[in-house]
Amino acid sequence: MMESTATSPALAVGLGNTPRLAIRERLILLGALAAITALSWLYLIRMPMVPSDLGALGVRLLSGLPPRLADLWLTFMMWSVMMVAMMLPSASPMILTYAAIVRRQPKHPAYRLWLFAGSYVAVWTLFSAAATAGQFVLQNSSLLDAASRATRISGAVLLLMAGAYQLTPFKNTCLAHCRSPLGFFMTEWRDGTAGALTMGIKHGAQCVGCCWMLMALLFVFGAMNLIWVAALSILVLVEKLAPFGHSISRVSGVAMLVGAIAMVIPH
Numbered sequence: 001m002m003e004s005t006a007t008s009p010a011l012a013v014g015l016g017n018t019p020r021l022a023i024r025e026r027l028i029l030l031g032a033l034a035a036i037t038a039l040s041w042l043y044l045i046r047m048p049m050v051p052s053d054l055g056a057l058g059v060r061l062l063s064g065l066p067p068r069l070a071d072l073w074l075t076f077m078m079w080s081v082m083m084v085a086m087m088l089p090s091a092s093p094m095i096l097t098y099a100a101i102v103r104r105q106p107k108h109p110a111y112r113l114w115l116f117a118g119s120y121v122a123v124w125t126l127f128s129a130a131a132t133a134g135q136f137v138l139q140n141s142s143l144l145d146a147a148s149r150a151t152r153i154s155g156a157v158l159l160l161m162a163g164a165y166q167l168t169p170f171k172n173t174c175l176a177h178c179r180s181p182l183g184f185f186m187t188e189w190r191d192g193t194a195g196a197l198t199m200g201i202k203h204g205a206q207c208v209g210c211c212w213m214l215m216a217l218l219f220v221f222g223a224m225n226l227i228w229v230a231a232l233s234i235l236v237l238v239e240k241l242a243p244f245g246h247s248i249s250r251v252s253g254v255a256m257l258v259g260a261i262a263m264v265i266p267h
Helices: 009-013 023-046 051-062 067-103 110-140 152-166 169-179 181-188 192-216 226-241 245-264
Strands: none
Touching: 023 067, 023 226, 067 110, 067 181, 067 192, 067 226, 110 192, 152 192, 152 245, 169 181, 169 192, 169 226, 169 245, 181 192, 192 226, 226 245
8 A cells, every 4th residue: 555645655754954975886877877868868869760771680570561651650650769868867867866865764775766667758758649640640631841841830839839938827836846756755645566666657747847848849840850859958957947947948948939930030
């Protein structure tokens, strides 16, 4: 049975006393997260677009599928890996804090840490499925070109929606949760394996709530434009980790609104 926050290990460390791993453990965990992120970026740089790009195994696995389904799978893989590359670095403080908390418990199986991180990634994988469906709908509606880049009007609409969302209270609330790892565990702590899974899903959901419209901006300059992917990754990282992250969120929202207006003004 899941325990309430009144008995959580997070409460035991006390407000303002963020638990920390030993330097060696911290470096090992950060190294693992960095390696996963680097491999994700390597995949994006190679960006397989047809089954043959994946080598003999890719041809064997996907050649039996109708071309439409093969394209769908490769697009889903692109979005899934891209979300790992973009979002895992900004989630590292939450993962490190969880690792430090469970490290203080008498029994702390290592798999719980990876279950927490994995369930966070699973939420973004579900988002990737929705993004893949959205991409195909937009392409079939002629609102995206062959490079998955929005037309001028649809791009302006996306910028307008994203800019407005950046200024909403809901965005601010989700961002506040993502910016405070200890605060998250103080209110959401659950013990055990089920607890790790539940908290990872909750954190993933809050993170999606914070960043989903930013991900929609990938269509403005092309979902496969790695410079744009990197720029949005940096914006997400600054929003979540910088002391002035909330201000950056609001300033970027205003900039997006200005950009939307600029896109529809005749040149």
